[in-house]
Amino acid sequence: MGLFSFFNRNKNKLQGFLDRDAILLDVRTHQEYNEGSIDGALHIPLKEVSSNIDTLKKKNAPIIAFCKSGGRSAIATGILKKHGxxxxxxxxxxSLERKL
Structure with missing residues (x-):
């Protein structure tokens, strides 16, 4: 599988989440969020994700987490998956904004 196949598969997965009305979750700090976010995104800083699991579960929707470069959103994604x-x-x- 080549690099193009990898990116195409991820694009298809992203589109699949969007087609199911996924929640965009901005896990950046309050300061970063105040500098601008993606319209309609829910803001919960990474350090607060664990304490908001019940709230996120109640939304009954898949979640696309994002941050500034992808590191914190990877951690947030792991936390969310761990909680089902x-x-x-x-x-x-x-990068995410360009794909939307």
Missing amino acids: IEALNGGGKN
Whole structure:
């Protein structure tokens, strides 16, 4: 499988989440969020994700987490999956925004 196949598969997975009305979850800090986010995104900083699991579960929707570059959203995605929430690492805000 080549690099193109990898990116195409991830694009298809992202689209599949979006087709099911996934929640966009911005896990950046309050300061970063105040500088601008993706329209309609829910903001829960990474350090608060674990304490908001019940709230996120009640939304009954898949979640696409994003941050500045993809590191924190990867951690958030792991936390969400550990708690049985279908989640995808959307990576960095700017990159994700271009894909939407």
